[in-house]
Amino acid sequence: MALLDIKDLTLRFGGLCAVNQLSLEIEEGSIRSLIGPNGAGKTCVFNCLTGFYKPSSGDMVFMGTSIMKKKPHLITHMGMARTFQNLRLFKQMTVMENVMSGMHCRTNAAFAGAVLRTQSQKAEEKLIREIAEECLDFVGILDKKNYMAKNLPYGDQRRVEWARALATQPKLLLLDEPAAGLNKEEKARLINLMRRIRDERKVTIFLIEHDMGLVMKVSEKIFVIDYGVKIAEGTSKEVRDNPRVVEAYLGKEETEDAV
Amino acid sequence: MTTWEIFLQQLFNGLLVGSFYGLVAIGYSMVYGIIKLLNFAHADIYMSGAFAGLIILGFLNPYIGNQWLGIIVALLLSMILVGLLGVAIQRVAYRPMLKAPRLSILITALAVSMILYNTVLLMTQGQYKPFTTGLTHESFYIGALRMTETRLVLLIAALALMLMLHLFITRTMYGKAMRAIALDRDTCQLMGINVYKIIAITFFVGSALAAAAGIMAGVYYGTVHFFMGFLIGLKAFTAAVIGGIGIIPGAMLGGLLLGLLEAFGTQIPFIGSSWRDVFTFVFLILFLIFKPNGLLGRMESERM
Amino acid sequence: MSETILALKDLETRYGQIYALRGINFEVKKGEIVTLLGANGAGKSTTLKTISSLVPASAGSVNFFNEDITHLDPYAIVERGLIHVPEGRMIFKELTVLENLELGSFTLRDNVERKKRIDRVCELFPVLKERHKQMGGFLSGGEQQMLAIGRALMTEPKILMLDEPSMGLAPIIVQNIMDIIKQINSEGTTILLVEQNAKVALKLADRGYVLETGEIVMEGDADVLSKDESIVKAYLGE
Amino acid sequence: MAEKKQKKFTNPFGTVVESLYDLFDKKAPRYLLMTIMTAFLIYLPLSSSRFTQEIMTNLFFYVVVCLGLNIIVGFAGLLHLGYAAFFAVGAYTTGILSSVYGVNFWLTLPFSIIAAVIAGLAIGAPTLRLRGDYLAIVTLGFGEIIRLTVRNLDITGGAMGLIGIQRPVLFGIVLNQITHFYYLFFILAVIAIIVSYRLHDSRLGRAWEYIREDEDAASAMGINVVQIRLYAFIIGSAFGALAGSLYAAKMTAISPESFMFIHSVMILLAVVLGGMGKIPGVILGAIIVTLIPELSRDIGQFRLIIFAVLLLILMLYRPQGIWPERQGISTKL
Amino acid sequence: DDTAAPVDETPEGDAEGEFEGQVLFGIMVPITGSEAADGIDMENAALLAVQEINAAGGVLGYEIITSTGDDECDPSKATAAASKLISEEVVAVVGGYCSGATLPTLALYGDAGIPFVIGAANATSLIDENPGWTFMINSTGDAQAAKAVEWFEGLGVDTIALVDDGSAFAVDLKEQTKMQWEAAGHSVVAEDRVETGTQDFSAVVTSIMSANPDAVYWTAYQGLGALLIRQLRQDGYEGVIMVGDGSSAQELLDLAQAEGEGVYCTAPPVVDFLPAAQSFIEGYNENFPREPGAYAGLMYDATYLLVNAIERAGSFDGEAIKDALAATDGFEGITGPIGFTPQNTLNRSNFVILVGEGGRWQLAE
């Protein structure tokens, strides 16, 4: 059975149908991409999956459980993590603290633990730090752990977001335009990183991206939506040759400009 | 009094008080709308306005008397004066704080409030002052409604001021600029908007309207006092929130609604006037729970 | 050779202790499209922000039509005809498309002229006409970008500075936007363009500068740059 | 934009203060300084006047309530304008139990906390999803509701308030001297400081900070925003209630005037002035807000104006608070 | 026992140099906050008394100096103010305006062994909290209520409405009046309350108008009282209006303007009608830019009474002063003879009924 199964998902804002009867499956251990024109409803799909928007109808089944009515924090708890299209770091906090936030849902010390400094609370704190450092190391910015997040260059801020998402120890990672604003070189590293995340950490990846070169290189299967409706799905070649996709999204120009 | 008379009377009372609330609430809302500041000093601006009106009317009395002509001239002069006071306060205490954390500017507002309030306290030695006018309070009836000329004129004046403001906001670029500044100050600068000038205008208008309300209250109630702003400040603030804070028509509507609500709420036997403010605040809380953005407020829609 | 209208001299900008610009010099001539290239954090956006005075210069000067505008307020710079479309589009999300456009011409008193300009912008971007009553925040990314450019055009600027106009846009829209920039330029507006997508940028531009950690490391005509080996390696790939 | 006009002077005073703060932020000097201060404060009543002790007791009380409010405002970032209501809840719980039902003072404390938790839940649960300033007005309204209610009810003694609240007895000694209360409030303040520090450096403390910084991102990280905020609300309220109970015991008489809006505002003022979220900052704020008006009593009628002007200048001079949470690159961890 | 000793050295500033030393009196009144007006007035009266006494040679050969503790009409500020006075080792304290704020200080003065003469505050709850060191020279609420009931009955009133502002003092008077009025077989047809700082009374006025009582009794202070009177009259209320001692200042009539005509007041002995007080009024007007308010006379008396008691005690010892105060009998103050009940309250009712005529208070009796 697929890790994530979206069935007839529909999201309406008043009269606007942002996502329309969308169905798709993400298999465990895969890298999948979602593309489509601006305003097609891609981010809305992520927002529904992570509980930020409440879908009007349909069903989303994650690891065998429906997450239709679940709050964002519970969904994260179940093993889904996301990054944001416009960076949403804790800007005034250090990189380390940012990443430590990911461990919140895997730990449980509360008031008593904090005030009494119990043994288990101390052990937990230690674990949180270890995991956070490990995740920072994984994305390659461990050396900047004590910087305040807002002082990092854009590219590094993106990495903090990835590390933070990884620290929640997810099964499924949703990346919303991770390459926006990155240059060539960084995009290449991003591809490498995504593969490592999948292979070394066994995390399934679901990606939204406008950089077609990157998308085609990294994902085995691509879904294309337009006006919230799925208009195509398949391998990068299939998608690229699909006339509907070319007309709605790619345009006539050559598009292999990435990487 | 029959129930019908009480109803009519309270309807009118509610509208009149509500329009005072509305005038003060507009200032809260405008300032909140443009720089997201809960301007604690606004209630004291209202109070200062009343005192300015009293003093100016005293000066004018020998020349043009203290009936409607005198009152109107005094009203206009003190609106200008207090408007300028508002601008000056803005310049000294708020503008340097625009980049600071939002709660810090709340504290400077508080400091300004304390300064204004205590200055008037010192000057009046804490005494109530009579606001003497040459108006008579002879009453007449409109149907079953007992009415005085003063009340009628004040209500009309308050509504007219609100209407003028509404036109100013909707018919000129200033209104749009104010809303835009509220949304994003930096981008406004990139549109060639002199943000500080617009903020200053906002303070001028808001303060002038509060002053107008203060003077009207003085004329209507006949006394002024350094403490007079406090409660109406709280109420107007509430009205602004009910209407959807930052939204100017909302403030007017919220003010009127609150005035009516209080007028009728206190006539419910169980509530009575000792529970009036409890009633107001319970209503406010319930209202916000069910309509978190106020009457005219929109859900802020943010994209992830 | 046409006249130089914008000149930066030894411009330096700091964020606290961090130097974002370490003394850069360049100039833009009338009618040109000039592009700034550079890696993440090189200081491209900071350069534009310093020119438009959103962040203060710590040293050096900016000259516009031979006037020193380094220490003017941003709105005063706009009044002189230099306009900046910032990173991330920055449209007013809770105002309608029409209101956004109107605010673009805030400095203008003449309502008739304002209407004329709105019509002109709508001609360039027909989508905006369709959506003129919609809240800005509900537009899609590409439409927001068009609105941001259209709004900037409302002032009829002498120089238009665009910061990454193609970021986050679908390929088909990127092409569209670039065409429009070309058109605006051909109608007489000088353009200073910052782009990650170096390929697209160099294709469009007359000249380019390359920034690295707050310094200009290379400059030249666009077609020369696009053949330069290091540029190809760093920015164009493959 | 405003930066453009900012003068580029570095003020020497600021730098000195800053380096003092740095000193205090390191663990070893901090412990040393704290030990010295504790010793001094324990010794103080032995050689000082009643007035000094009264003021210091008042200060400790303020430290406790400010730290309590700091959990809500500083840690969790919720603007609370009705905090006085929570120490009213504590004070009245103790007052009623002790003066009407004759319950031993110490036994009233758990009830006082429970009452505060219930009040915190009642107001927090439905409203904590409101954003920003709407919460402020709700809490303001709640504060007024509590004050007016205790003023209008019979059980609370109405406008005259409760009188005849029993003095607590500890080890057979009836606590009725100002010195007794000095030590009692001192101990409470020390506990409040320790609890605040520990909360700040814990998972819960970080969660508050995440939510304060970016609510959506926090919930995407698996943080239950409403629940964590509710924690802040409840813990902060409990602080206030405890302080209120002790206050009732010290005053032996309480009335609605002690819980007016202006008190909520003064506490908030202390927190923001000192530096939201920063524990030594909040304590400093409490000191300024209690001591300056007291010490300047002799100035008479001008003192509140002078206080307000001072406040304004301080805030303009240090917009982040006198001792703010952090600046520049953090060296924490 | 910490008996306050007089300060022994003579300060340089003393021009006459005849005094043996100085003795410190405390004055506790609100001089800031919402009740500052009356508080400042009371402070003035005490200062005037001290000035006169010093001019006449001081007390026991000592010059009186004063220290003011500002209670801001707030209980917690009041305990700080009281502590301040106690720490400064005052010999005795005069003052006490807001009953609520005065209440928690009684125990403090008691513990410290400092006699406290209250010039104004008169809620009945003060009696219960008095540890024996407090002396109230203003009649308490019940005496005032009795006076009000008596007067209403004389006017043939049967139904009344009671309005207060929620302050301890006003609620106390209201409760007392209600109890006594109902005990006398009449009915209270409306009870209302307004918040301090309210300007608009239309709700109260409307509910009074619909209950249509023969008389309205306002038990709180003049500022709000004037507003109530104006709004009642302007809305056409034609019954009797009476106000309590909190509103007995001339200010009430100034504020109520034309509508103040015919309003009654149960007043403490207001100086204007006291033949013995004429020189006080002159002295007050000379020294301060205002008219003496309702409690100025009592405060002036409180100060003189204290000095009198010290002289009778022959020492500055707290215990001795307390005993002397308790033994006071027929001390002739400008407000009338003063003596105390076993509970240390005034042993007679000193209330008078005033009526507003031509914009001034006149004795109605």
Ligand SMILES: Nc1ncnc2c1ncn2[C@@H]1O[C@H](COP(=O)(O)OP(=O)(O)OP(=O)(O)O)[C@@H](O)[C@H]1O
């Ligand atoms: N909160 C909202 N209220 C109303 N409409 C919304 C809301 N959020 C999104 N929309 C609309 O839903 C549609 C889809 O938006 P979405 O953000 O999912 O697009 P997208 O595919 O991510 O585009 P892009 O590539 O530009 O990010 C758009 O037309 C947008 O205007």
Ligand SMILES: Nc1ncnc2c1ncn2[C@@H]1O[C@H](COP(=O)(O)OP(=O)(O)OP(=O)(O)O)[C@@H](O)[C@H]1O
């Ligand atoms: N507000 C700020 N505070 C501190 N440092 C900043 C700030 N803004 C930018 N910087 C730093 O200044 C440097 C230049 O940033 P700038 O945004 O100009 O880069 P850029 O060339 O536009 O990069 P990108 O392609 O990622 O947009 C970076 O190192 C960045 O970290």
Ligand SMILES: [Mg+2]
């Ligand atoms: Mg998107």
Ligand SMILES: [Mg+2]
């Ligand atoms: Mg940039």
